[in-house]
Amino acid sequence: MSTLRDIGEDPLIDRLVALVPRPSAAEARPGDDCAAIDTGDDTLQLLKTDAIVSGVHFLPDAPARAVGWKAAARVTSDMAAMGGAPKYFLVTIAVSPETPVLWLEELYRGISDCLTTHQAVLVGGETCRIPSGSAAVISIAATGTVLRQHLTLRSGGKPGDILLVTGSLGGSITGKHLSFTPRIKESDWLVSNYKPSAMMDLSDGLAKDLPRLVLASRCGFALDTAALPCTPGCTIEQALNDGEDYELLLAVAPETVEEMRKAWAAVFPELPLTVIGQLTELGEGQSLSGGWDHFA
Amino acid sequence: MSTLRDIGEDPLIDRLVALVPRPSAAEARPGDDCAAIDTGDDTLQLLKTDAIVSGVHFLPDAPARAVGWKAAARVTSDMAAMGGAPKYFLVTIAVSPETPVLWLEELYRGISDCLTTHQAVLVGGETCRIPSGSAAVISIAATGTVLRQHLTLRSGGKPGDILLVTGSLGGSITGKHLSFTPRIKESDWLVSNYKPSAMMDLSDGLAKDLPRLVLASRCGFALDTAALPCTPGCTIEQALNDGEDYELLLAVAPETVEEMRKAWAAVFPELPLTVIGQLTELGEGQSLSGGWDHFA
Numbered sequence: 001m002s003t004l005r006d007i008g009e010d011p012l013i014d015r016l017v018a019l020v021p022r023p024s025a026a027e028a029r030p031g032d033d034c035a036a037i038d039t040g041d042d043t044l045q046l047l048k049t050d051a052i053v054s055g056v057h058f059l060p061d062a063p064a065r066a067v068g069w070k071a072a073a074r075v076t077s078d079m080a081a082m083g084g085a086p087k088y089f090l091v092t093i094a095v096s097p098e099t100p101v102l103w104l105e106e107l108y109r110g111i112s113d114c115l116t117t118h119q120a121v122l123v124g125g126e127t128c129r130i131p132s133g134s135a136a137v138i139s140i141a142a143t144g145t146v147l148r149q150h151l152t153l154r155s156g157g158k159p160g161d162i163l164l165v166t167g168s169l170g171g172s173i174t175g176k177h178l179s180f181t182p183r184i185k186e187s188d189w190l191v192s193n194y195k196p197s198a199m200m201d202l203s204d205g206l207a208k209d210l211p212r213l214v215l216a217s218r219c220g221f222a223l224d225t226a227a228l229p230c231t232p233g234c235t236i237e238q239a240l241n242d243g244e245d246y247e248l249l250l251a252v253a254p255e256t257v258e259e260m261r262k263a264w265a266a267v268f269p270e271l272p273l274t275v276i277g278q279l280t281e282l283g284e285g286q287s288l289s290g291g292w293d294h295f296a
Numbered sequence: 297m298s299t300l301r302d303i304g305e306d307p308l309i310d311r312l313v314a315l316v317p318r319p320s321a322a323e324a325r326p327g328d329d330c331a332a333i334d335t336g337d338d339t340l341q342l343l344k345t346d347a348i349v350s351g352v353h354f355l356p357d358a359p360a361r362a363v364g365w366k367a368a369a370r371v372t373s374d375m376a377a378m379g380g381a382p383k384y385f386l387v388t389i390a391v392s393p394e395t396p397v398l399w400l401e402e403l404y405r406g407i408s409d410c411l412t413t414h415q416a417v418l419v420g421g422e423t424c425r426i427p428s429g430s431a432a433v434i435s436i437a438a439t440g441t442v443l444r445q446h447l448t449l450r451s452g453g454k455p456g457d458i459l460l461v462t463g464s465l466g467g468s469i470t471g472k473h474l475s476f477t478p479r480i481k482e483s484d485w486l487v488s489n490y491k492p493s494a495m496m497d498l499s500d501g502l503a504k505d506l507p508r509l510v511l512a513s514r515c516g517f518a519l520d521t522a523a524l525p526c527t528p529g530c531t532i533e534q535a536l537n538d539g540e541d542y543e544l545l546l547a548v549a550p551e552t553v554e555e556m557r558k559a560w561a562a563v564f565p566e567l568p569l570t571v572i573g574q575l576t577e578l579g580e581g582q583s584l585s586g587g588w589d590h591f592a
Contacts, residue, residue: 001396001397001398002396002397002398003393003394003395003396003397004391004392004393004394004395004397004400004423004425005393005394006397007397009423012397012400012423013422013423015397015401016400016401016404016423017404017418019401019404019405019408020404020407020408020411020417020418021408021411021412021416021417021418022417022418022419023384023417023419027417028384028417028419034420035384035386035419035420037384037419045439047384047386047419047420047439048386048420049386049387049388049420049421049422049435049437050388050422051388051390051422051424051433051435052424053390053424053425053426053427055426055427056424056425056426056427088319088324088331088333088343090331090343090344090345090437091345092345092346092347092435092437094347094349094390094433094435095300096300097299097300097301098299098300098301099299099300100297100298100299101297101298101299101300101302101303101308101311102297102298104300104308104312105311105312105315108312108313108315108316109315111316112315112316112317115316115317116317120317121316121317121318121319121323121324122313122316122317122318123318123319123324123331123333123343124330124331124343124344124345125345126309126345126346126347127300127305127308127309127312128347128348128349128352129300129349129352130349130351130352130430130431130433131349131351131352131431133429133430134426134429134430134431135426135427135430137347137390137426137433137435139345139347139388139390139433139435141343141345141386141388141437143341143343143439
């Protein structure tokens with residue numbers, strides 16, 4: 001019998017969502033960093049849920065406050081990827097009865113740090129029991145908003161668009177994965193001034209995530225691996241495959257890139273914005289595999 | 297060091313939410329079956345998240361389709377408790393890599409059954425890995441809507457109001473907990489015709505949930521335990537403590553009750569609506585303990 005280990009994460013999701021009633025294409029766009037609910041207003045509602053698991057996304061002895069930050073910041077990063085920002089959070093914690101209350105309080109302090117930073121609030125949630133010895137699961141759902149004219153999907157890229165990434169890639173496991181900064185203000189600046197044709201956040205590694213953006217945009221791509229902004233001490237392989245970078249990957253019309261990068265450098269002097277390649281016609285360009293698969 | 301086992305669920309939640317930024321009272325009302333987001337429109341948005349755990353809320357060999365139904369129906373029941381209905385669902389499944397794909401497909405079919413029944417749709421979610429041997433966690437978040445004039449909270453009860461419950465209580469573990477019907481149409485009928493002063497759904501047992509409604513309404517209560525609509529074969533103790541009834545508990549102005557019950561019997565001839573007691577002045581009436589505590 002086929003198990004989750006035998007099937008990739010993306011094919012699995014495709015099989016599962018095919019079984020369930022879905023919104024119309026006009027009402028919500030599936031398969032992006034968040035669902036964007038379009039009720040015809042100037043503002044769309046973003047919906048996102050994300051979970052982290054002890055022993056998978058964080059070590060059991062990681063500081064609980066950092067774990068809480070990470071759980072909330074991952075959802076925040078997904079909202080940034082759409083050009084929006086989070087607003088209302090719901091937190092579900094599944095933990096064993098012997099979990100220290102102090103650990104849970106520290107976890108909530110970390111969630112609080114992230115919500116406070118992003119002017120978001122907690123509106124509900126629950127703490128439920130798992131059997132002793134089971135891995136703790138922290139599942140966070142949030143609603144957010146994005147202005148209609150700022151909404152940026154994975155699917156809007158066009159052949160010829162330039163591919164860029166914020167920050168540096170690789171080596172997140174040494175600490176950044178617990179303390180990263182969701183690129184909310186950078187995303188807001190981008191969609192307000194030089195709206196990308198496509199955008200996503202890098203959570204599973206460029207090698208996994210770039211093909212997703214390319215597939216959604218029905219393009220090919222040419223990647224200049226030598227140009228990748230590797231985190232100091234990291235190889236190109238690590239920059240491609242480590243995952244958990246939580247940087248933005250964006251596609252921008254070629255005529256805009258030079259001016260945009262100049263303006264970026266003035267506003268965000270400490271955060272690189274690096275050209276890493278270009279979208280091509282579908283069927284042209286390269287292929288890429290690797291990155292993080294949740295069941296591999 | 298104090299652990300979750302040493303502290304009740306409600307005191308724990310109180311301690312945790314005190315650490316996190318919260319919405320203003322006008323924007324969202326905390327501590328109810330759902331959060332109700334008030335943006336000044338005629339319709340409020342309901343937000344809810346709920347998780348079920350293998351070995352706690354369902355047995356590992358329970359039919360996956362029933363487990364999926366249960367996971368989605370619990371959230372639906374919480375929307376009914378506010379006088380509203382669900383609309384957009386997000387599903388997070390945390391399972392080990394050796395989980396059969398078939399099991400997950402059946403689970404999604406069960407979720408689909410519930411969404412289809414309630415004209416709701418899936419807009420997102422994720423499937424994430426937990427270590428082998430850990431308990432599976434199914435976490436479901438949903439948004440819903442409720443008309444402003446239909447919104448019914450736990451906190452609106454007044455001394456003298458009559459307490460009623462729908463259906464029968466107790467013995468859910470023999471099967472109903474996997475196949476219950478969320479009281480969406482009953483709730484809609486109630487709030488449209490005889491709006492209760494307070495309402496909630498019974499998930500942790502009347503002995504646990506009634507004191508929650510009473511506390512939120514700042515009343516006391518007198519419960520006629522002999523009048524409890526026990527499920528056939530169940531004792532009063534079971535009706536009080538078993539939990540997972542997913543029936544509605546409501547408080548209604550005394551002058552309304554007789555007419556309401558007559559009209560109810562004509563519309564829902566197969567579902568009892570039973571008077572079980574009355575709200576009293578704060579500090580008067582009885583006390584009650586028992587029911588399901590998530591960490592006991």
